[in-house]
Amino acid sequence: MSELDPKFVREITKFGAINFSACYNCGNCTAVCNLSENQANFPRMFIRYGMTGQPEKILNSKEIWLCYACGDCSESCPRQAFPGDYMAALRRYTIAKADKTGLTRLLFTNNPFAILFTVLLACLLGSLVLTVKSDEAVARWLFTYIPYEVVHNIGLAVFILTGLTMVAGIVSFIRHIWNPGNIGSDGNKPVISWPKVVKALKKTGIELAAMKRYQSCDKEDDSYWKHKPWLLKPWFVHWCIMWGFLGLLLATVLDFIFKNPATMMWLPSRLLGTLTGILLMYGASIAITYRLMKLTKTYSDGKLADWFFLVFLWIAGFTGFWLELAVIVNADTQLNQIIFLIHTVISMELVLLFAFSKFAHAVYRPLALYLYFYHT
């Protein structure tokens, strides 16, 4: 049995769990959860781990990544223990634990720090953008006070450190969930089965492409989403945000490789950027609207990092389309220069800042899904 941590209830509350110690173990939440099954019995089991102070059980679990935060369990809890929010808090806690710099923990648990850090990072990134536009008046003014090389080198160091921290976080995460003790019940060293690897990869790929498990979340008769059109269902909104962002990232890389295709609207990379930009804007707009309307318990409570992420995505998408139109009508105005600066800074912040939160999630979930499918 792992070591018990009596402070764990308070600890997990800092990451967004609400009132989970009110749970009296009735099991309603597990019964309504369509993703909970014999091998993955949640959320009740994980609430017990939290209440009895067993963080290792949580850090070593693949199962917390099977939950899609649909909130059905929170709606059905007779004790208002918000098991769906609790599961989300466990994922934030796990991401924070994998980051040994402590930055993720601060971003999730200290709102004033998160705001200050975001603003300072925006200033640094804005200055960094000016290093490649050093003939602009504002750049000339800035570099009379701060040497160009200082800004350039600090910016470079931030990108390198972020990359290294991400890799270290992924290694730490895998070391936790790749627990050989979970693999060979006979105590023997586990042997990799290649047919199982292929099967698990296929199932993970299908899940990421179609989100079939997430789709099964709204099948309950009393689900708020059961009779809503699929375009408005949370799984589709999530799908649009994920694939919209990944597509835009790919389009940006292709733009960079092929130098300046922004002026050629019919290039495949530009078409990919436009299509995935529409997906991203649609998903981010709907998700923000649901949160503003507090449609269900899931959308009523959100950490500042969740809001930042959605709003940053929306701004990046909006300014991206603005710039695309500016290129079409050939409008090289000062306003469009400012929009370009905002777009670039927000896009870089998305990659840097959320490498510690949301994008860590985007890497950890597929890894956990793969290992779960491998072992079931």
Ligand code: SF4
């Ligand atoms: S439904 Fe609520 S009270 Fe019942 S086990 Fe789940 S969290 Fe606990």
Ligand code: SF4
């Ligand atoms: S939030 Fe949804 S997927 Fe997650 S445990 Fe609750 S019912 Fe299951």
